[in-house]
Amino acid sequence: MTKLAVLGCGQMGEALVAGVLTTGWRAPGDISVTTRRPDRLEELTQRHGVEASLDNSTAISGAEVVVLAVKPQDTEALLADISTSVAPEQTVLSLIAAIPTSFIEARLGSAVPVVRAMPNTPSRVHEGMAGIAAGSHADEAHLKLAREVLEHVGRVVTVPESYLDAVTAISGSGPAYFALLAEAMIEGGILLGLSREISTDLVVQTMLGSAKLLRDEHMHPVELREMVTSPGGTTIRAIRVLEQSGVRAAFLNAIQAAMERSQELAEGEPEA
Numbered sequence: 001m002t003k004l005a006v007l008g009c010g011q012m013g014e015a016l017v018a019g020v021l022t023t024g025w026r027a028p029g030d031i032s033v034t035t036r037r038p039d040r041l042e043e044l045t046q047r048h049g050v051e052a053s054l055d056n057s058t059a060i061s062g063a064e065v066v067v068l069a070v071k072p073q074d075t076e077a078l079l080a081d082i083s084t085s086v087a088p089e090q091t092v093l094s095l096i097a098a099i100p101t102s103f104i105e106a107r108l109g110s111a112v113p114v115v116r117a118m119p120n121t122p123s124r125v126h127e128g129m130a131g132i133a134a135g136s137h138a139d140e141a142h143l144k145l146a147r148e149v150l151e152h153v154g155r156v157v158t159v160p161e162s163y164l165d166a167v168t169a170i171s172g173s174g175p176a177y178f179a180l181l182a183e184a185m186i187e188g189g190i191l192l193g194l195s196r197e198i199s200t201d202l203v204v205q206t207m208l209g210s211a212k213l214l215r216d217e218h219m220h221p222v223e224l225r226e227m228v229t230s231p232g233g234t235t236i237r238a239i240r241v242l243e244q245s246g247v248r249a250a251f252l253n254a255i256q257a258a259m260e261r262s263q264e265l266a267e268g269e270p271e272a
Contacts, residue, residue, distance in 0.1 A: 002026070002030050002064055003030050003031070003032065003062050003063040003064055004020065004026050004030060004031045004032075004063060004064065004065050004067070004149070005031075005032045005033070005034075005059045005060045005063035005065070005066045005067065006031070006032070006033045006034070006067045006069055007033075007034050007056050007059060007060070007066065007067065007068055007069060007070065007078060007082070008034065008035065008068065008069040008070030008071075008074065008078065009033035009034065009035050009040075009044055009052075009069060010035075010069060010070075010071075011121075011124065012069055012095055012119060012121075012123060013033065013067065013069035013095070014033075014044065014048075015123045015124045015126075015128075015153055016067065016069070016095075016123070016149070016150075016152070016153055017031055017033060017044075017048055017050060018048065018153075019123070019126055019152035019153035020149065020152045021048060021050075022126070022152070023152050025148075025152055028048060028049035028050045028051075029049075029050075029051070031048075031050040031051065032050065032051040032052070032053065032058075032059040032060075032063065033050055033051070033052050033053075033059065034052070034053050034054065034055065034056050034059045035052070035054070036054065038054070041053070041054065056078065056081050056082050056085075057081065057082060057084075057085040060082060060085055060086060060090070061085070063090060064090065064091065064145070065090070065091050065092075065093055065145060065146070065149055066082075066086060066090055066091070066092050066093070067093045067094075067095060067149070068092060068093070068094040068095060068096055068104070069095045069096070070096060071096075072096055072097055072098055072099055072265070075096055075099050075103070075104075076107070079104060079107040079108060080107065082108075083107055083108055083109065086108050086110070086112050087110070087112070088110050088111050088112055088113070088137075090112065090113075091113050091115060091138070091142045091145050091146065092104065092108065092112055092113065092114045092115070093114075093115050093117060093146045093149060093150075094114060094115070094116045094117065095117050095118075095119060097118070097168070097172070097262075097265070098168075098262055098265035098266045099116075099266070100116070100161065100266055101114045101115075101116045101133070101134075101135030101136065101138075101161060102135070102136070104116075104135070105135055105136060105137065111137045112137060113134075113135065113137045113138040113139070113142040114135035114137065114138060115132055115133070115134055115135065115138050115142055115143060115145075115146040116132065116133050116135065116161060116164060117130050117131065117132045117133075117146060117150060117156075118130060118131045118132075118164050118167045118168050118171070118172050119150060119153070119154070119172075120154075120171050120172050120174065120175055121175050122154065122175060123153040123154050124153075126152070126153050126154060127154055128150075128153045128154030128155070129154055129155050129156075129157075129171040129174075130150045130153075130154060130155070130156045130157075130171075131156075131157050131158075131159050131163070131164055131167030131171065132146050132147060132150065132156055132157070132158050132159070133158070133159055133160060133161035133163075133164050134158075134161070135161075143158055164262075165259045165262040165263050165266065166259050168258065168259065168262040169255045169256070169258035169259035169262060170255060172262075173255075173258045177251070177254070178207065181207075182203050182204065182207060185199075185203045186199045186200050186203050187199075189202060189203065210224065225239075
């Protein structure tokens with residue numbers, strides 16, 4: 001089997017489809033997708049040339065990997081729909097936030113291997129970060145296959161499932177933290193008289209370049225900060241203000257809060 005089925009092809013599902021097509025890992029004829037809206041089916045077919053359907057059971061027939069990409073509240077209905085169609089020789093890759101593998105396994109039965117993943121929104125530009133964890137029926141081969149799928153839209157780390165809430169709090173929610181920081185810095189530039197366009201260019205490119213130094217040059221964050229921070233200069237004065245304002249502690253508290261909320265959602269507590 002070589003087919004890839006993506007059930008619930010929204011933004012994340014489509015990002016995955018685009019990634020595997022761009023790299024040539026799968027051809028359009030090897031991919032089937034489903035959605036609940038006929039107009040969305042037509043859109044996906046025209047954009048990517050993949051087979052699109054409203055029928056989940058038909059879509060997963062012959063698929064090596066079955067990707068679950070629906071919203072958490074739609075999980076129960078989806079699993080009920082496919083429970084008699086998924087086979088143990090298939091790998092189920094769940095991108096559904098806060099839904100543990102045990103929940104999926106209990107509704108699929110037949111020792112179906114399930115791998116749970118927490119990707120993030122930069123997957124849309126193939127610069128995503130995902131954490132993956134194996135369910136009770138998944139082994140190293142299933143993890144390798146899940147990693148192979150997700151590496152077409154970014155990077156992947158393997159963790160025990162109990163740590164996926166921490167992954168959610170850092171990389172899953174992380175783009176929102178950076179967006180908030182970017183927004184504040186852009187407003188700072190406007191306060192100093194720069195146009196919004198110029199301030200935005202300065203901030204976004206600085207964030208991108210800094211990220212590349214940390215990733216591609218394997219530079220430690222402290223090393224990068226010290227490179228920019230001259231004795232008695234502008235940067236150290238700014239950092240003093242940030243430290244006095246408790247920015248570091250605020251981030252630690254925010255990440256802890258995000259992890260706790262992820263745990264609550266996994267336990268079935270409704271979204272606020």
